[in-house]
């Protein structure tokens with residue numbers, strides 16, 4: 001079924017559904033769960049995750065670097081959305097950038113802008129531009145509401161209904177799983193389409209923030225050479241060559257998008 005017919009169907013049921021366009025790619029998407037609910041639950045889970053993890057202190061240079069680059073990408077995203085009258089997309093967001101001492105090669109962003117970067121992935125990062133690749137990609141997942149969208153498709157719907165009717169802690173766990181928040185339940189696999197969309201949006205933000213998008217290519221090459229043991233970032237194992245080729249093809253189009 002097409003998104004537009006799903007939207008009319010949803011309207012017919014007067015359900016909590018809205019249709020919106022993803023920034024940069026302008027893809028039409030359906031979302032079911034009120035973003036505010038999802039953000040509240042993400043925050044609870046994020047706080048819990050941090051309490052159970054070895055979070056680097058604010059004076060650690062790695063932590064400072066993640067916060068600095070993350071904030072620059074976030075500011076670029078806000079300015080992108082402001083110019084296009086899309087600030088509503090990040091209503092209720094509470095940006096946080098934390099680094100955990102963990103050798104896993106991973107990074108993620110929960111709905112609402114709650115970011116975690118693992119020291120394992122920082123080992124592959126040489127330049128701030130490469131770090132900006134990660135931050136741009138993760139921030140893009142949240143702004144594009146990929147977690148919410150996933151829930152609006154298939155399996156997540158049942159969970160979403162449960163949440164709207166009254167949340168149990170089990171609903172909460174399931175919800176966060178569908179929303180892309182992997183902790184005890186394992187890391188969510190975003191679809192190839194979501195991955196590709198986040199790559200593109202992230203590249204636009206990194207260029208706006210003054211970073212060189214060409215470093216996204218070197219970063220993904222290193223990730224590929226690392227063997228791809230990356231639960232979120234290489235989630236559905238799109239072929240590394242395809243991902244890198246797509247990025248190379250997209251870079252010359254960024255200026256046009258920013259006009």
Ligand SMILES: [Zn+2]
Pocket residue numbers: 137141190194195198232233235
């Ligand atoms: Zn991703």
